[in-house]
Amino acid sequence: MAKSTSKDAQDLLRALWSAYSATPTNLKIIDLYVIFAVFTALIQVVYMALVGSFPFNSFLSGVLSCVGTAVLAVCLRIQVNKENKEFKDLAPERAFADFVLCNLVLHLVIMNFLG
Amino acid sequence: MAKLVVFLTLISLLPLLCNSFSDDKPSDRHILVLLDDFAIKSSHSLFFKSLQSRGFDLDFKLADDPKISLQRYGQYLYDGLILFCPTIERFGGSIDAASILDFVDSGHDLIVAADSNASDLIREIATECGVDFDEDPAALVVDHTGYAIAATEGDHTLIAADGFIKSNVLLGSKKIEAPVLFRGIGHSLNPSNSLVLKVLSASPSAYSANPKSKLTSPPSLTGSSISLVSVVQARNNARILISGSISMFSNRFFRSGVQKAGSPTKHDKSGNEQFLTELSKWVFHERGHLKAVNVRHHKVGEVEEPAIYRINDDLEYSVEIYEWSGTSWKPYVADDVQVQFYMMSPYILKTMSTDGKGHFFTSFKVPDVYGVFQFKVEYQRLGYTSLSLSKQIPVRPFRHNEYERFIPAAYPYYGAAFSMMAGFFVFTAVHLYNKPT
Missing domain, CATH: 2.60.40.1930 (Macroglobulin (MG2) domain)
Structure with a gap:
């Protein structure tokens, strides 16, 4: 029983991976970027749990810069995805320009809040 | 020429004089002593001499002298007052109980000695200070076990008291060895007055009653709750000594030997002189x-x-x-x-x-x-x-601008924020150059 379960899980993962391999490269790059941001945020949360929340503003700005980056990247991914019919009228260049502008605003705020 | 020398000497002494005035001395200087009659001045001379030898300027007056007054033109003439007039019903001059309490309220010191059949006036002053004398005018403190052995077997009203308060500042650092002779009226302390202290308390076997009459009802004051000598330090640091016996200040008690009943040691000299001298030092601000x-x-x-x-x-x-x-x-x-x-x-x-x-x-x-x-x-x-x-x-x-600029504990957060910015640039480049696929 256990054997078949682990085999099922392996099959499932393999199926997932092969399905994901069909994703366009530019979306894969965005996914990588999101993973990087989320991972950085997790590291900071663990660090805060170990060291304490003393410079709490710095902690908040560090984590929120990661979370904000991830959210903006996900938004970009939704907008540039060809299969997403909702945004088929929106040019990918326009989506990317929005992304850059939002990132500028985000990092401006983060820099003010960091110290 | 001689005049000039005298003048120069006086001038050179002037700074010393100024110095002696400016020095802050809390001890009393001028003391008014009010007496029932001038015989007390000689019968209690040892107590007065000890005060005079310590630099006090005593002014003896009869308590009913019509010319006595405590103040003139709003200034008090005296720093301290000794009332050795237990039977006085009305003071002469402008003095009454209220003026004596005003005297204390303005920071001056007071010694009151009462006796059996003390007058209402003295009782009133004592009551205002938190001390209630036994109301029976003929009552004396009687102690059938703690009395002083006398040549003539008496009625046990001459007490050898040794229930001293344990305080070096009140009674001096030298221990009082001999008991204190006391013959007089007992008092109790008003429990609502937290400033009054029992300095000499009676023994547990003492009681307050008229020794000449038969004891029909239980005495109102018994045991060590009877205080023989009490002191008060008011909140303005004025000090008051109240004693139920005027004879304990007398030369006869100062000089006489004492042997407490049941005790084998006979002291050549009673503890009165040491006790009262030390206590008067405290009352007149020479100590504490x-x-x-x-x-x-x-x-x-x-x-x-x-x-x-x-x-x-x-x-x-x-x-x-x-x-x-x-x-x-x-x-x-x-x-x-x-x-x-x-x-x-x-x-x-x-x-x-x-x-x-x-x-x-x-x-x-x-x-x-x-x-x-x-x-x-x-x-x-x-x-x-x-x-x-x-x-x-x-x-x-x-x-x-007094907060720390860069906190070492926050470096990971700074690093994360900057790595996000760097990641944004790298991602932008990769995303744009990847476009053709």
Whole structure:
């Protein structure tokens, strides 16, 4: 029983991976970027749990810069995805320009809040 | 020429004179003694002589002398008052019970000696001081086990009392070995008066009754709740001594030997002289009078006294406390002087260290709370005048530029924020150059 379960899980993962391999490269790059941001945020949360929340503003700005980056990247991914019919009228260049502008605003705020 | 020499000598002595005036001396100087009759002046001369030898200027008057007055033109003429007039019904002159209490209220000292059949006036003054004498005018304190053995077997009203209060400041550092002879009226302390103290209490077997009549009902005052001699230190540091016996001050009691019933030791001399001399030193502020000077505070490592402190500052507080010895100010030595850093309640309460030269000091950290604080020293000890110092000092929070600029603990957060920015640039480049696929 256990054997078949682990085999099922392996099959499932393999199926997932092969399905994901069909994703366009530019979306894969965005996914990588999101993973990087989320991972950085997790590291900071663990660090805060170990060291304490003393410079709490710095902690908040560090984590929120990661979370904000991830959210903006996900938004970009939704907008540039060809299969997403909702945004088929929106040019990918326009989506990317929005992304850059939002990132500028985000990092401006983060820099003010960091110290 | 001779005139010039005298003049120059006088001029050179003038600074000394000024010095003696400016020196702050809390001991009393001028004392009014009110007597029932002038025979007391000679029969109690040893007590008066000990006062005069210590520099007091005694003014003997009959209590019903029509010319006596305590003050003239609003100024008190005397620093202390001794009432050796237990039977007086009305004082002469302008003195009455209210004026005597005003005298005490303005910080002057008082000794009251009562006796059996003490007058209502003396009882009224004592009651105002928190002491209630036995209401029976013929009552005496009787003690059938603690009496003094006399040549003629008496009615046991001559008591050899040794229930002293344990206080070096009141009774001097030398232990009083011999019991004190006492013949007179007992009193109880008013429980609502927290300032009055029993200095000499009767033994547990004593009671207060008329020794000549048969005891029909239980006596109102019994046991060690009877006080023979009591003192009061008012909140303005005026001191009052109330004794139920005038004869305990007399030469006869000072000189006579004493042997307490049931005790094999016979003392050649009663303890009266030592007891009353030491107690009168206390009453007239020759002992137990404290002063605090040079209250200083500053930040650790600085000398200047700042107008304001910041939260979490380290500061040092110091004060000098001296005790008047009768002739000069001596350093006060104690290990229980505390300072409070106070805002509505004490945020910090610290016992100060002392160097044995009267200098008390401590250091502490200002709490993490801002507002208007006070340095407070509230020192109240049995027999000592109370010290109450307070000094206001504001405490402010950090200024915006007093925070640390870069905190080492926050470097991972800085790193994360900057790596996000760098990641944004890298991602932008990769995303744009990947476009053709």
